Amino acid sequence: MNREECLICKAPLEYLTQSQEMECAVCHKKELSKTRCVNGHYICSDCHTQGLDRIFGLCLAETSADPIAIVRRMMELPFCHMHGPEHHVMVGAALLTAYKNAGGTLDLEPALREMYDRGKAVPGGACGFWGACGAGVSTGQFLAIVTQSTPLAREPWGLSNRMTARALEAIGSAGGPRCCKRDSFLAILAAVDFVREHLGVAMERNMPVCSYSPRNGQCIGRRCPFSAARLQKPKVAFLCVHNSCRSQMAEALGKKLAGDVFESFSAGTEPGVRINPDAVRLMKQVHGIDMEKTQHNKPLSELPAVDVVVTMGCGVNCPFLPCSHREDWGLNDPTGQGDEVFLGVMARIEEKVRDLKDRILAGELK
Numbered sequence: 001m002n003r004e005e006c007l008i009c010k011a012p013l014e015y016l017t018q019s020q021e022m023e024c025a026v027c028h029k030k031e032l033s034k035t036r037c038v039n040g041h042y043i044c045s046d047c048h049t050q051g052l053d054r055i056f057g058l059c060l061a062e063t064s065a066d067p068i069a070i071v072r073r074m075m076e077l078p079f080c081h082m083h084g085p086e087h088h089v090m091v092g093a094a095l096l097t098a099y100k101n102a103g104g105t106l107d108l109e110p111a112l113r114e115m116y117d118r119g120k121a122v123p124g125g126a127c128g129f130w131g132a133c134g135a136g137v138s139t140g141q142f143l144a145i146v147t148q149s150t151p152l153a154r155e156p157w158g159l160s161n162r163m164t165a166r167a168l169e170a171i172g173s174a175g176g177p178r179c180c181k182r183d184s185f186l187a188i189l190a191a192v193d194f195v196r197e198h199l200g201v202a203m204e205r206n207m208p209v210c211s212y213s214p215r216n217g218q219c220i221g222r223r224c225p226f227s228a229a230r231l232q233k234p235k236v237a238f239l240c241v242h243n244s245c246r247s248q249m250a251e252a253l254g255k256k257l258a259g260d261v262f263e264s265f266s267a268g269t270e271p272g273v274r275i276n277p278d279a280v281r282l283m284k285q286v287h288g289i290d291m292e293k294t295q296h297n298k299p300l301s302e303l304p305a306v307d308v309v310v311t312m313g314c315g316v317n318c319p320f321l322p323c324s325h326r327e328d329w330g331l332n333d334p335t336g337q338g339d340e341v342f343l344g345v346m347a348r349i350e351e352k353v354r355d356l357k358d359r360i361l362a363g364e365l366k
Contacts, residue, residue, distance in 0.1 A: 005217060006037030007048070007081065012217065013037050015128060035125050045124060049086045051079030052116070059097040059112055066204035067098035067188045075181065075212075082215045083180040088126075088134030089119030091184050092142040095191050095203075099146060104201040111145050118145075127178045132164075133171045135180065135187040140164030142191065146199070159198055166190045174225065177218040181210065185226055221363010222261070234307035234360060235263045237321060243268030243297045245276040246312040246331050250349050252289045257350065258357035265306065271297040276335055282342050308365060310356070325365045 005012045019032040022042035029044050036042040054077055062070055071094035080086055092115040100106045118141045119134070127133035143149070143163040149156035167187040174186060185208050192205045210226040213219045221227060238250035247266040254264030275291050283289045300321060309323040313330040329352050334342045359365055 006039065006041050007043050009037060009039050009041060011037040011039045011041070015125060034129060045085050045120065048081070048084050048124065049079065049089070049120065051077070052086050052089060052120075054079060055090065055093050055116075056109070056112055059093055060109060062097050063101060064204070065098045065102035066206055067094040067192065068185060068206050068208050069204075070094040070097050071184055071188060072208065082212065083124075083178065085120070085122065085124040085134060087180040087184050088122040088138050089116055091135045091138035091187050091191075092119055092145070095139065095142040095188060095195075096145065098192075098203045099142075099195065099201055102201050102203045104146065104195075104199070106146060114145050115141060127171075127183065128176075132168060133178070133183050133187070135183040136164055136167035136171050136190075139167040139187045139191040139194075143195070146195075163191060163194050166194050175220065175223060177220070179212075179216055179218065179220070179224070181212045181216070182220075182224050182226060219363060222361045223363065227363070233261065233263050234365075235265060235304060236308040236310060236356070237303055237306040237323070238264065238266040238310050238312065239268065239300075239321065240266075240312040240333075241268050241270050242272040243299075244272040244274070245279045245333060245335055246345065246349065248275050248291055248295055248297075249279055249283060249346055250310065250312070250329075250353065251295060252283060252291050253287065253346075253350050253353045254356075255294075256287060256289060257353050261357045261360055262308070265298075265303055266295070267298040267300045267303050269300065271299050273297065278334075278339070278342055279346075282339065282346060286343070286346065308356075308360075 013035060016034040019034050021030055022033045022036055023030045024044040024047055025041045026043060026047040031044060033042055055074055058073060064070055071090050074080060074090045093112055096108060096111050096115055100108045119138055122134040122137050140160045140163045144160040147156035147159060149160045167190040170186040170190045171183045174182060189205065192203045196202050208226050209228050210224060236254060238247040240247040243266055251264045251266035275295065275297065280291050283291055306321065307324050309321050309326045311328045313328060331345055331348060334345045
């Protein structure tokens with residue numbers, strides 16, 4: 001599946017700090033914008049959202065009270081791209097539909113038309129340029145429509161602003177760069193909770209699993225709360241020949257320092273009869289880990305299927321094991337050397353375990 005960027009040439013997008021006059025590559029309308037691809041193509045919002053009116057038929061035929069399910073059906077329609085201002089309408093439309101189907105008092109068709117007009121007024125790139133993601137703003141527009149808020153209203157005015165703030169907090173906490181799918185899901189889930197608390201209408205709340213990552217050149221990987229990879233921790237195998245020193249320390253430190261992100265195992269091609277006593281003593285002294293009680297020398301046959309293989313630096317003697325990612329840490333074997341050398345290798349392993357944890361969280365090992 002190709003990653004989506006420019007709708008014309010698929011090149012990466014660039015975002016300028018100052019608006020410039022640009023000509024839409026589709027309709028040739030000229031207007032100010034900060035967004036184009038690196039080859040100079042600009043697509044206006046009207047052309048980007050062409051076909052968005054198809055949401056009316058979809059929403060009016062819906063019986064679901066699950067706004068996540070509804071918005072995902074919208075995302076499968078041809079008008080919806082990986083990113084774009086269409087999401088600024090879709091979020092509110094899905095919420096209006098689910099709210100109505102959950103028992104909320106609402107005349108859905110005129111509400112959808114109002115949502116269409118208001119959502120389309122929020123430009124693409126608002127998340128970065130305004131500091132207010134259009135998906136989050138869409139939840140406030142949804143609540144304003146439901147409560148018939150105006151600038152002179154009292155409680156509805158406050159609720160709709162608080163709704164937007166709740167959604168933007170969820171979106172901002174996930175961090176950037178933007179993903180219109182992730183931000184839409186976060187905004188909708190925040191709205192489901194807010195509406196239940198303040199309006200007493202219980203829409204269905206289901207946590208989606210993302211299927212859009214291959215299309216997103218800026219996917220944040222495991223940092224995304226909807227990442228499929230987050231649902232199951234990857235298994236990391238630390239390998240060397242004798243599985244008595246470096247790989248054992250890596251397994252122990254992996255469990256202690258990164259157990260919330262990945263599972264740690266170790267093994268060797270010619271496992272020894274015991275773990276190196278100096279490694280046992282110093283790991284207990286520095287990290288409070290008694291490897292003799294929690295670990296033992298293991299052959300490769302004891303390992304489960306693993307996702308990541310890390311070899312310690314044994315060169316041609318290091319074993320091969322099927323995996324999706326493999327790397328070598330180039331660590332010298334401290335066996336038979338003084339405590340200072342052991343401690344240096346241990347510190348290096350700790351540093352590399354923390355780095356591996358960060359890279360997995362960032363989705364760099366997809």
